[in-house]
Amino acid sequence: MPSLAGYAQQDAHEYYQALVDKxxxxxxxxxxxxxxxxxxxHKVFFGRLRSTVTCSACGEQRKTDDPFNDLSLHMEIQQAVKKKEKITNAAGDVQRSAPTLQSCLDAYTSKEKLLATCKTCGNISKPATKQLKLRKLPAILCMQMKRFDTSTKSESHKIEGKVDFPLTLDMTPYTTPHAATQLDLTSSSPNSTIPHSQRFVYDLTSVIVHKGSLDSGHYYAYCRESHHHPQNPSLQPPTDTDGPTMTREHWYLFNDDRVTLATTQEVLAADAYLLFYGIRWLPPMDPEREKMLAERCAQGSGAKHRVDLESSDSE
Known part of the structure; x- marks a missing residue:
């Protein structure tokens, strides 16, 4: 990728976008x-974001959908909110000093006030609200914590600080009423075996960390290897004496040419720049389609296999 050539520091977020585009x-x-x-x-890495602009005078709504392959979340505003909460509750119990990923997502999908042209009101500018919600979710969800503020050249800086993020993330609160995953339509009966409460549950798979300043620094990554298969009992690890299934998973730290084991606590303590979550439940594939693809794979028909994965996607 020529745009990323050279010896200058490159941004991991820009690299991810360029890689997915390629x-x-x-x-x-x-x-x-x-x-x-x-x-x-597109089904794996891209989702669709719905923007709804509502006229405060007449209630007219204008909805538009746009593709996305990551969500860029403002953490600086949430840091300010947490600092204010900590000061306000200084005499009380121990307060959380770091914003959470969920609070950043709440802010991202909250309504904002603006002025918008309303056709119903005679094409004049009227007070309105705008809200973003997820219309379709990808199998791999990438979220960027906006740590590099370059809004003004004279005041560009890196935003330091911790954002608490969970191992398991439910994206349901941030979706539209009839949201779906991009992979739903690979099945003849979408979501038929997926518990409704689990449709948009994601598990943390990777954390990218940046150490350094705005102009220089170093990236490293934590990645999870898991042998947990919630959809295929035959692939489950053995159960312990108390009954529940044990999940064999390991975290690895990738730091230049060094790869070492990491603890879950170490991962959760990281100052994340990029977070990658993988959807927990995938819709089942139509049995006849699965059989056909398996036969073509056995015959070495890779090109045909690739084309067959492109399912229809009606809106």
Missing amino acids: LHESVTINKIIEGPCKCFF
């Missing part, structure tokens, strides 16, 4: 795409 290009080259892209990489 992967997407690799399966859509020489293809004419009309409407939302239906390729495999």
Whole structure:
């Protein structure tokens, strides 16, 4: 990727976006795409974000959907809120000094006031609200904590500090009423075996950390290896004497050419820059389709297999 060549510090977030774009290009080259892209990489890495602008005078709503492959969350505002809470409750019990990922998502999907042109009100500017919600969710959800403030050249700086993030994240509160995952339509009966309360549950898979300043520094990553298969009991690890299934999983620290084991506590204590969550439940594939793909794989028909993964996606 020529845009990332050279010896200057490169941004991990920009690298992720460039990598996904290149992967997407690799399966859509020489293809004419009309409407939302239906390729495999879009289903894995891309979601759809709905923006709803509501006129405060008449209630008219204007809805638009746009693709996304990551959510960029403002953490500085949430840090200020937590500092205020800590001062206000200084005489009370121990207070959380760090904002949470959930509070950042709450802020991202909260209503904001603005002025918007309303056709119902005669194409004049009226007070309105705008709200973002997730219309479709990808299998791999990337979230960026906005640590590099370059809004003004003279005051550019890196935002330090901790954001508490969970091992398990339920994205349901941030979705539209009829939200779905991008992979739902690979099944003949979407979500038929997925518990409703578990449809948008994600598990933490990777954490990217930046150490250094705005102009220089170093990236390293924590990545999880798991042998937990909630959808296939035959692949489950053995149970302990008390009954519940034990999940065999390990965290690894990738730091240049060094790879070492890491603890869960070490991962959760990291000052995250990028967070990657993988969806816990995937919809089952139609049995006939699964059989056909298995036969083609056995025959070495890789190209046909790739095309067959591009399922229809009606809206």
